Amino acid sequence: KARLAILLSGRGSNMLSLVQATQTGILKDLAEVAVVFSNKPEAPGLELAAAQGCPVASLPSQGRKREAFDAEAAVLLQQYQPDFVVLAGYMRILSPAFIQPFAGRILNIHPADTHQHQGLHAYEWAFDNKLTETKITVHLVDEGLDTGPILAQESVDLRGAETLAEVERRGLAVEHQLYAQTLAELIKTKQNVMSSAAETSRSEN
Numbered sequence: 001k002a003r004l005a006i007l008l009s010g011r012g013s014n015m016l017s018l019v020q021a022t023q024t025g026i027l028k029d030l031a032e033v034a035v036v037f038s039n040k041p042e043a044p045g046l047e048l049a050a051a052q053g054c055p056v057a058s059l060p061s062q063g064r065k066r067e068a069f070d071a072e073a074a075v076l077l078q079q080y081q082p083d084f085v086v087l088a089g090y091m092r093i094l095s096p097a098f099i100q101p102f103a104g105r106i107l108n109i110h111p112a113d114t115h116q117h118q119g120l121h122a123y124e125w126a127f128d129n130k131l132t133e134t135k136i137t138v139h140l141v142d143e144g145l146d147t148g149p150i151l152a153q154e155s156v157d158l159r160g161a162e163t164l165a166e167v168e169r170r171g172l173a174v175e176h177q178l179y180a181q182t183l184a185e186l187i188k189t190k191q192n193v194m195s196s197a198a199e200t201s202r203s204e205n
């Protein structure tokens with residue numbers, strides 16, 4: 001099974017839906033949670049993860065220089081040998097010190113089309129601009145802010161959504177489903193690539 005390190009800074013609803021997907025859902029035979037990590041030791045999501053029986057770890061980022069914190073966080077996470085680092089409301093821009101050890105294996109979910117809106121408050125942006133539709137994006141993380149290659153996008157119908165809470169409710173429902181599904185597809189693709197590589201090397205020997 002693929003080992004997931006799930007990173008969060010707050011509530012943890014995406015983390016919870018991923019954990020549940022590994023327990024009884026679409027990720028059941030594909031992935032396991034190696035650790036749930038936070039840069040905020042007091043994040044509600046950490047307690048939620050512990051209550052699900054997940055290993056948890058934290059390292060306070062407050063007052064730390066970005067590169068030094070990221071290097072330390074990367075060393076800590078490497079001890080859990082993750083195949084994928086899954087950002088789930090991890091509200092930090094990652095520096096090369098963090099990205100390099102996990103290059104090409106870091107995923108993020110962003111509650112907008114990353115070509116249209118980057119950074120924080122994407123649901124407020126959709127609501128304030130009275131969008132009738134927004135998009136949820138799952139992408140690989142590079143060194144920019146919400147700029148990495150897109151793995152999957154799904155629309156959220158916002159027609160008739162009259163409050164910000166309703167916009168968020170509809171968006172999060174899509175987030176929770178899309179993140180687990182995208183990870184499942186990614187893991188299956190990786191497994192297929194590895195088994196056909198093994199097949200090739202067997203037939204060459």
Ligand code: GAR
Pocket residue numbers: 008010011012013014015045088089090109110111119120121122146175
């Ligand atoms: C989610 O809506 C996630 O897409 C967003 O933060 C929220 C975290 O909620 N992430 C970003 O805005 C990243 N730019 P959660 O803690 O309940 O998963």
